[in-house]
Amino acid sequence: MQTVYSHGQPRLRPVWGESPQPSSRPPSASPTPATTDLSYLGAQMEDGTWRCTFPSCNSKNSYERVCDLRKHYKRHSRHLFCRHNGCPKSISSGFSSRKDRARHEARHNPTITCEWEGCPRLFSRMDNMRDHYRRVHQKQSRARK
Missing domain, CATH: 3.30.160 (Double Stranded RNA Binding Domain)
Incomplete structure (x- = not known):
């Protein structure tokens, strides 16, 4: 186990590859950090932080929490498209966040x-x-x- 600080609070985190400790809790259907493969998102550094390993990602950021790495990783995917008919961004090059799509869609109806x-x-x-x-x-x- 490794102590990692997130938002000033100490948290115990299993080191990847380490077998999980026996627990008095019944096994759950949800994956645990020791059984979830997160290698598609990034690599865990020796200090416990995470780095993006997406090809061509130039980010030098490291993330203490996997949820922050996951949020960053979604920026590489442009899975949201403009909902305005006839807009080129409705069928090609979309947006990686709802906020980016909303900002773009506002251009179709300036007020x-x-x-x-x-x-x-x-x-x-x-x-x-x-x-x-x-x-x-x-x-x-x-x-x-």
């Missing part, structure tokens, strides 16, 4: 109007509108002075 009076531009994100305002309209007002 944020430019704050400059008379500007017809619409945006799907507030930061894009503010960037437009700064680059286009503040530049125009400075040029007039």
Whole structure:
């Protein structure tokens, strides 16, 4: 067994390959760390942390918790697609997270109007509108002075 600290709390974790300790609990149907093969996600380092081993992954991050490695690993898969008919991303190159897909789908229905009076531009994100305002309209007002 190995003591690993996660969120400041000590936790005992079996070292992979070590046989599990006998338990007074009845065997469960759910896999345990000693019986689950996680090698498809990454490799466990000597310090107990995990590293992604996905081909062409350039991440230097290490993860204390397997759930964090699993979350990172999902970023390599683009299994979510745009739900807007006719969008190229509805059939090819999808998104790896619901948040990325939602950000993209908002582009199909922009609702944020430019704050400059008379500007017809619409945006799907507030930061894009503010960037437009700064680059286009503040530049125009400075040029007039």
